[in-house]
Amino acid sequence: MKQISRFSHFGELSDKDYFRIALSVDCVIFGFEDGELKVLVINCNIKEYRGKLSLLGDLVRPDEDLDSASYRILRERTGLGDVYLEQVQTFGAVDRHPAGRVITTTYFSLVNVRDVQLTLAENDLHWHPVNDIHDMAFDHLTILHACHERLREKVDDHPVVFNLLPKKFSLRELQCVYEAILNTRLDRRNFRKKFFMMDWLVDLDELEQDVPHRPGKLYRFNAAKFTRKPKALAR
Amino acid sequence: MKQISRFSHFGELSDKDYFRIALSVDCVIFGFEDGELKVLVINCNIKEYRGKLSLLGDLVRPDEDLDSASYRILRERTGLGDVYLEQVQTFGAVDRHPAGRVITTTYFSLVNVRDVQLTLAENDLHWHPVNDIHDMAFDHLTILHACHERLREKVDDHPVVFNLLPKKFSLRELQCVYEAILNTRLDRRNFRKKFFMMDWLVDLDELEQDVPHRPGKLYRFNAAKFTRKPKALAR
DNA sequence: TCGTTAATGTGTTTAAATTACACAATTTGG
DNA sequence: CCAAATTGTGTAATTTAAACACATTAACGA
Numbered sequence: 001m002k003q004i005s006r007f008s009h010f011g012e013l014s015d016k017d018y019f020r021i022a023l024s025v026d027c028v029i030f031g032f033e034d035g036e037l038k039v040l041v042i043n044c045n046i047k048e049y050r051g052k053l054s055l056l057g058d059l060v061r062p063d064e065d066l067d068s069a070s071y072r073i074l075r076e077r078t079g080l081g082d083v084y085l086e087q088v089q090t091f092g093a094v095d096r097h098p099a100g101r102v103i104t105t106t107y108f109s110l111v112n113v114r115d116v117q118l119t120l121a122e123n124d125l126h127w128h129p130v131n132d133i134h135d136m137a138f139d140h141l142t143i144l145h146a147c148h149e150r151l152r153e154k155v156d157d158h159p160v161v162f163n164l165l166p167k168k169f170s171l172r173e174l175q176c177v178y179e180a181i182l183n184t185r186l187d188r189r190n191f192r193k194k195f196f197m198m199d200w201l202v203d204l205d206e207l208e209q210d211v212p213h214r215p216g217k218l219y220r221f222n223a224a225k226f227t228r229k230p231k232a233l234a235r
Numbered sequence: 236m237k238q239i240s241r242f243s244h245f246g247e248l249s250d251k252d253y254f255r256i257a258l259s260v261d262c263v264i265f266g267f268e269d270g271e272l273k274v275l276v277i278n279c280n281i282k283e284y285r286g287k288l289s290l291l292g293d294l295v296r297p298d299e300d301l302d303s304a305s306y307r308i309l310r311e312r313t314g315l316g317d318v319y320l321e322q323v324q325t326f327g328a329v330d331r332h333p334a335g336r337v338i339t340t341t342y343f344s345l346v347n348v349r350d351v352q353l354t355l356a357e358n359d360l361h362w363h364p365v366n367d368i369h370d371m372a373f374d375h376l377t378i379l380h381a382c383h384e385r386l387r388e389k390v391d392d393h394p395v396v397f398n399l400l401p402k403k404f405s406l407r408e409l410q411c412v413y414e415a416i417l418n419t420r421l422d423r424r425n426f427r428k429k430f431f432m433m434d435w436l437v438d439l440d441e442l443e444q445d446v447p448h449r450p451g452k453l454y455r456f457n458a459a460k461f462t463r464k465p466k467a468l469a470r
Numbered sequence: 471t472c473g474t475t476a477a478t479g480t481g482t483t484t485a486a487a488t489t490a491c492a493c494a495a496t497t498t499g500g
Numbered sequence: 501c502c503a504a505a506t507t508g509t510g511t512a513a514t515t516t517a518a519a520c521a522c523a524t525t526a527a528c529g530a
Binding site for chain 1: 255256257258295297298299300301302304322324325326327328329336338340
Binding site: 422424425442446447448449450466467470 | 487488489490491495496497498499
């Protein structure tokens with residue numbers, strides 16, 4: 001490691017005092033299942049919060065970029081490599097971790113639940129409906145809310161929800177995702193109009209299977225067409 | 236300090252390896268002067284970047300919240316206590332600081348230039364036009380751009396620009412601030428209409444002084460009236 | 471096989487928001 | 501008293517968003 005003694009000019013504390021802070025990354029991994037927005041959580045096993053739900057996180061390694069650390073967590077927990085990930089906020093209250101000073105940078109991620117292989121039940125790793133969570137370990141509920149809010153803002157003018165769906169999806173499924181994220185109902189005709197106008201969807205000329213009603217057409221997202229800037233997608 | 240040995244369960248590295256990361260805070264302190272958006276900078280004096288412009292930052296102290304650290308920097312550098320401050324993003328590339336591993340959380344701040352007492356010329360502390368900056372020390376240019384972009388988004392639906400102005404201001408001054416931040420021209424009549432509609436401004440029944448033309452009325456911002464959510468203020 | 475059920479697919483009308491735009495009035499300064 | 505510069509003001513045109521209904525399709529069960 002490079003010499004670090006040069007930090008002393010920052011203040012009157014000695015170098016080693018500044019290296020008593022640990023840095024972690026916490027990931028809010030969103031999925032969509034059974035018409036609900038869900039988040040991947042485990043049961044906390046540190047004594048102060050035993051049994052409470054906890055986000056997936058880890059300390060950042062000394063030779064690891066912040067983004068790399070969150071990709072690593074995603075990969076370790078879901079087996080997925082190519083995921084949507086966005087940094088949200090860093091939480092640095094002195095007392096936020098009972099074991100010492102840990103500052104955490106939070107990310108949210110959007111994955112397709114059906115692509116995820118949960119590493120079997122380790123600490124009861126599972127998908128939990130976001131709207132059913134009213135308590136978590138540490139400040140993780142605050143983090144979850146911050147990430148959910150950021151997601152809400154994001155989907156309004158960026159085509160990111162496709163990351164929550166399989167490659168082929170119907171317009172109903174797409175609309176359900178928006179409704180789950182925003183916790184609101186949308187007008188079907190206006191919704192369709194908006195997406196066709198954006199020209200992001202490729203008609204696959206296939207129909208849904210195994211639905212107990214008239215099947216809808218299937219589409220895929222064409223990322224190459226993300227050129228025009230949408231206004232108010234999510235309304 | 237509380238025991239920290241419990242961190243070991245996070246991975247195979249020993250505890251002390253995780254405490255080789257330092258955490259800093261960097262503040263992008265925006266001001267408005269001579270019709271331009273400016274930022275408070277100093278000349279960097281570490282050898283790798285000597286002479287380049289640098290943002291104001293410091294290492295976070297072990298017993299200090301992140302937000303507290305940025306308020307401290309603001310207070311130390313500008314003498315101001317009650318400022319607008321917003322966290323933007325955390326930059327954690329392994330090699331971003333030549334002296335070792337330093338992860339930095341960035342904030343932007345909005346202050347009234349005329350309220351600031353610059354601690355006389357320490358390291359050439361000065362206000363610099365944002366649009367004239369094309370090179371900075373470290374990754375500070377990236378940070379500046381990220382904060383400027385966040386400010387642009389913010390002003391579109393939040394009444395924060397008042398923090399850049401004196402208590403009493405004319406509508407022209409207010410519009411100039413928006414134009415400086417967004418680097419665009421706005422229609423005067425539509426701009427006025429929008430702000431009167433919002434009902435945020437209190438007519439002080441006073442006129443500008445010492446302008447070489449017809450003086451405009453002076454207003455102040457009434458924070459109590461920030462109830463209705465604006466749509467597209469900045470257009 | 472036929473009715474019931476549940477969802478798909480499709481346009482138009484209305485309201486709201488945004489944009490474009492011009493001229494008289496006021497003050498300063500020469 | 502004239503020129504220069506800027507304030508103050510309203511309406512029409514355009515664009516965007518919101519509200520809304522009915523015929524069609526496939527599955528299911530009687």
